[in-house]
Amino acid sequence: MTQTTVAAYASPAPSAPLERTTIPRRALGEHDILIDIKFAGICHSDIHQVNADWGVGTYPMVPGHEIAGVVAEVGTGVTKYAVGDRVGVGCFVDSCRECDNCRAGQEQYCTSGMIGTYNSQGKDGRPTYGGYSTHIVVDENYALRIPEGLGLDVAAPLLCAGITTYSPLAHWQVGPGKKVAIVGLGGLGHMGVKIAHALGAEVTVLSQTLNKREDGLRLGADHYFATSDPATFEQLAGTFDLIVNTVSADLDLNAYLGLLRTDGTLVQVGAPEQPMPVSPFALIGQRKSLAGSMIGGIRETQEMLDFCAEHGIGADIEVIEATAINEAYARVLKSDVRYRFVIDVATI
Amino acid sequence: MTQTTVAAYASPAPSAPLERTTIPRRALGEHDILIDIKFAGICHSDIHQVNADWGVGTYPMVPGHEIAGVVAEVGTGVTKYAVGDRVGVGCFVDSCRECDNCRAGQEQYCTSGMIGTYNSQGKDGRPTYGGYSTHIVVDENYALRIPEGLGLDVAAPLLCAGITTYSPLAHWQVGPGKKVAIVGLGGLGHMGVKIAHALGAEVTVLSQTLNKREDGLRLGADHYFATSDPATFEQLAGTFDLIVNTVSADLDLNAYLGLLRTDGTLVQVGAPEQPMPVSPFALIGQRKSLAGSMIGGIRETQEMLDFCAEHGIGADIEVIEATAINEAYARVLKSDVRYRFVIDVATI
Numbered sequence: 001m002t003q004t005t006v007a008a009y010a011s012p013a014p015s016a017p018l019e020r021t022t023i024p025r026r027a028l029g030e031h032d033i034l035i036d037i038k039f040a041g042i043c044h045s046d047i048h049q050v051n052a053d054w055g056v057g058t059y060p061m062v063p064g065h066e067i068a069g070v071v072a073e074v075g076t077g078v079t080k081y082a083v084g085d086r087v088g089v090g091c092f093v094d095s096c097r098e099c100d101n102c103r104a105g106q107e108q109y110c111t112s113g114m115i116g117t118y119n120s121q122g123k124d125g126r127p128t129y130g131g132y133s134t135h136i137v138v139d140e141n142y143a144l145r146i147p148e149g150l151g152l153d154v155a156a157p158l159l160c161a162g163i164t165t166y167s168p169l170a171h172w173q174v175g176p177g178k179k180v181a182i183v184g185l186g187g188l189g190h191m192g193v194k195i196a197h198a199l200g201a202e203v204t205v206l207s208q209t210l211n212k213r214e215d216g217l218r219l220g221a222d223h224y225f226a227t228s229d230p231a232t233f234e235q236l237a238g239t240f241d242l243i244v245n246t247v248s249a250d251l252d253l254n255a256y257l258g259l260l261r262t263d264g265t266l267v268q269v270g271a272p273e274q275p276m277p278v279s280p281f282a283l284i285g286q287r288k289s290l291a292g293s294m295i296g297g298i299r300e301t302q303e304m305l306d307f308c309a310e311h312g313i314g315a316d317i318e319v320i321e322a323t324a325i326n327e328a329y330a331r332v333l334k335s336d337v338r339y340r341f342v343i344d345v346a347t348i
Numbered sequence: 349m350t351q352t353t354v355a356a357y358a359s360p361a362p363s364a365p366l367e368r369t370t371i372p373r374r375a376l377g378e379h380d381i382l383i384d385i386k387f388a389g390i391c392h393s394d395i396h397q398v399n400a401d402w403g404v405g406t407y408p409m410v411p412g413h414e415i416a417g418v419v420a421e422v423g424t425g426v427t428k429y430a431v432g433d434r435v436g437v438g439c440f441v442d443s444c445r446e447c448d449n450c451r452a453g454q455e456q457y458c459t460s461g462m463i464g465t466y467n468s469q470g471k472d473g474r475p476t477y478g479g480y481s482t483h484i485v486v487d488e489n490y491a492l493r494i495p496e497g498l499g500l501d502v503a504a505p506l507l508c509a510g511i512t513t514y515s516p517l518a519h520w521q522v523g524p525g526k527k528v529a530i531v532g533l534g535g536l537g538h539m540g541v542k543i544a545h546a547l548g549a550e551v552t553v554l555s556q557t558l559n560k561r562e563d564g565l566r567l568g569a570d571h572y573f574a575t576s577d578p579a580t581f582e583q584l585a586g587t588f589d590l591i592v593n594t595v596s597a598d599l600d601l602n603a604y605l606g607l608l609r610t611d612g613t614l615v616q617v618g619a620p621e622q623p624m625p626v627s628p629f630a631l632i633g634q635r636k637s638l639a640g641s642m643i644g645g646i647r648e649t650q651e652m653l654d655f656c657a658e659h660g661i662g663a664d665i666e667v668i669e670a671t672a673i674n675e676a677y678a679r680v681l682k683s684d685v686r687y688r689f690v691i692d693v694a695t696i
Contacts, residue, residue: 101610109610109634111586171635238459254623262449262457265637268628275602275625280616283640286457287519289613290638292631 002027007348008133009322010060014052017326020348023062023129025137026122030077032137035087040131041066041157041315042341044187044248047329049119053273057119064131065091065117066159068152069345078140086146088305090159091295093117093128093142105299107142131156132325134348144302147309154314157187157340158305160295161315165192165244166304167296168267169199172242176200181236181243181259183227185212185219187332188246188269190316190339193219195304196244198311204240206232206256215338219316227251233258238286246270253290257282265289315340321347350375355696356481357670358408359398365674366398368696371410371477373485374470378425380485383435388479389414389505389663390689392535392596395677397467401621405467412479413439413465414507416500417693426488434494436653438507439643441465441476441490453647455490479504480673482696492650495657502662505535505688506653508643509663513540513592514652515644516615517547520590524548529584529591529607530569533560536594536617538664538687541567543652544592546659552588554580554604563686567664575599581606586634594618601638605630613637663688669695 004025009018028034046063048054067089071081081087095102095110102110115122118130129136146155165188174180180201182192189205196203197220204223205216213224225232236259243256248270254277256266265288268276278290296304308314316339320328328341352373357366376382394411396402415437419429429435443450443458450458463470466478477484494503513536522528528549530540537553544551545568552571553564561572573580584607591604596618602625604614613636626638644652656662664687668676676689 106610111610262454262459268632271628271632275627277623278626278638279623280619280640283638284616284619284642285640287639287641289640290626290631291635292628292633293635294632 004135006133006135008062008129009325009348010062010132011050012060014057014059015050018050018132020322021060023060023133025135026124026126028073028075028137029139030075031139031141032075033071033078033081033087033140033143034073035067035069035089035136035138035143036072037067037069037131037134037136037345039068039153039156040064040343040345041160042325042328042332042343043160044332047332058127061119062129062132063118064133065089066156066161067117067131067136068146068156068159072135080140081143086148086152088144088146088155088159089117089131089136089138089142090144090163090301091117093138094123106297108295108297132322132343132348134345142298144298144305147306150305150309150314153319153342154317155305156342157191157315157317158308159301161187161191161340162195162308163296163301163304164188164269165246166195166307167300168244168269168293169196169242170300171293172265172267174199174201174242178202178241179204179239181206181240183243183245183251183256184247184270185216186246186335187337187340190219192244192246193221194313195308197221198307198313204236240264242267244269248272250274250276254279254282257288257290260286260288262286263288265291268292317342319344323347352483354481354483356410356477357673357696358410358480360408362400362405362407363398366480368670369408371408371481373483374472374474376421376423376485377487378423379487379489380423381419381426381429381435381488381491382421383415383417383437383484383486383491384420385415385417385479385482385484385693386500387416387504388412388691388693389508390673390676390680390691391508392680395680406475409467410477410480411466412481413437414504414509415465415479415484416494416504416507420483428488429491434496434500436492436494436503436507437465437479437484437486437490438492438511438649439465441486442471454645456643456645480670480691480696482693490646492646492653495654498653498657498662501667501690502665503653504690505539505663505665506656507649509535509539509688510543510656511644511649511652512536512617513594514543514655515648516592516617516641517544517590518648519641520613520615522547522549522590526550526589527587528552529554529588531591531593531599531604532595532618533564534594534683535685535688538567540592540594541569542661543656545569546655546661552584588612590615592617596620598622598624602627602630605636605638608634608636610634611636613639616640665690667692671695
């Protein structure tokens with residue numbers, strides 16, 4: 001296969017609506033696979049990237065890092081995948097492969113910087129384009145196997161929302177006997193609840209209101225509290241071993257730190273744009289930690305997919321046609337989605 | 349022994365200079381020991397307490413939670429100590445003894461709140477008075493044994509400065525192959541350097557200037573950098589497994605977080621009065637943590653004292669007469685002490 005041109009949805013300029021266009025995909029290298037994309041999830045961070053909220057963006061920008069599809073072609077040296085295999089691609093498509101973190105299978109923390117699935121620059125010096133597109137070419141070492149039994153549509157969001165919550169839950173050893181709170185019941189939060197529950201923890205949702213309480217309990221939460229009620233912070237003081245904060249809006253973290261027990265950790269997986277004021281006394285008094293966590297490595301992402309398949313966990317999704325992407329973005333900003341939009345790529 | 353009156357130095361009102369006075373010490377209970385105090389260290393937090401910087405204070409206030417002395421009398425049920433034993437008292441003199449943390453030997457994190465050695469309320473409902481005093485009565489379970497070979501004068505500061513730095517170094521498993529930075533070379537910092545070095549770590553001091561560089565290297569540091577030089581933050585980016593911040597002034601923590609490697613932790617042991625602005629990106633990008641740690645439990649404090657004796661570690665001290673306490677406070681505020689003032693209690 002030589003370089004090809006494929007259909008995609010792209011934002012032509014910062015904050016501009018996405019529109020149909022075509023983009024190049026590179027010729028298949030020795031270790032590359034060509035994926036016929038079937039579904040692509042819409043992540044809140046896609047909107048941040050399109051709006052260049054986190055720095056300069058490269059346009060046209062084709063978002064999408066929750067990709068599920070089928071292998072359509074393989075390079076001459078590919079050993080891990082065969083045509084017809086069900087595969088996924090997450091937030092990165094390459095890394096230096098040489099630093100301590102890459103060697104340890106933590107490519108997301110590559111000290112040279114991972115190569116993002118989109119809005120990044122590939123090793124060939126050309127921009128990377130994401131999953132809102134009919135096809136993608138990716139090195140076999142940066143693809144994931146989607147186990148049988150997991151629908152490609154509900155699997156797509158696992159590649160970001162799933163691993164973003166699975167990784168801290170696994171790293172901080174959540175399991176039976178542990179009390180975990182998930183802050184925010186959105187795309188990330190609803191996966192956090194499902195996974196923490198499947199890991200055997202006692203799970204509490206901390207949401208602004210009780211509006212989604214029934215959903216939360218159905219997804220696996222044992223308890224559900226409204227953070228708009230000050231009594232919540234009194235009642236739950238000193239309760240949790242781990243709090244995973246999926247909310248990227250500004251919260252009073254000191255109030256949430258008060259909900260941790262001794263040696264507890266509050267992990268940020270959402271990223272507010274502004275610095276967060278943290279009281280030293282909120283940490284020192286009970287040896288608490290405030291930490292951050294970012295997606296997961298390839299090995300851990302595969303582990304997460306296998307875990308989800310074993311426990312019958314997919315995302316709760318609303319499948320949309322490509323023409324509805326901009327409308328979906330508007331609804332994501334209003335938190336009006338339960339719980340992830342997934343683009344049916346056949347409609348691109 | 350019935351209740352006695354003993355000599356002490358006390359601050360009669362918030363921010364008032366300390367003056368000689370007398371205070372009551374309780375009658376010896378079944379498990380109490382009476383300690384003939386020989387030396388009491390001056391901790392920066394004594395000044396914060398006298399000034400009521402951290403909340404309401406009880407006056408007259410007798411500071412002092414770095415206490416070393418000799419057992420002068422024992423209660424009828426005492427089994428751990430005998431008259432003549434060399435003992436110490438640290439930052440707390442009691443706790444609930446029933447919560448998970450007390451049972452685990454982490455009395456400093458007692459969920460009912462430990463009973464501070466001074467400016468606290470004892471179980472008898474009366475105020476506690478600290479070590480700037482000729483005698484103290486304390487339950488044998490909240491005293492420490494000072495090993496032979498450690499001078500009581502250089503041992504006194506171990507009861508706060510020593511354990512405050514030892515505990516996070518031990519908890520975050522500092523040892524050979526680990527790179528540790530100590531921020532600030534004051535009373536806490538100089539103990540942190542000695543202990544981290546004795547634990548086998550590669551130790552870097554991060555100090556505002558290079559003024560104390562020779563001292564730092566003598567104390568056991570392998571490297572010494574000035575934080576007033578922006579090049580320090582470039583050169584050391586991504587270096588440390590653990591940073592122990594002993595400075596209670598406001599620092600730009602995000603700059604220091606940048607010095608951590610993946611999975612590294614920045615531990616606050618000093619406590620700035622204002623909330624610290626923390627950028628979420630400084631944590632998320634490499635799964636870093638910002639944590640706090642407060643002194644240590646009785647078991648761990650004994651472990652620290654034994655470790656220090658084994659490695660010949662005491663504090664670097666300047667012994668003063670009691671009449672010089674107020675002058676010493678002024679010098680502490682100017683960081684003009686290498687590295688701990690210790691009151692010769694015979695002069696009270």
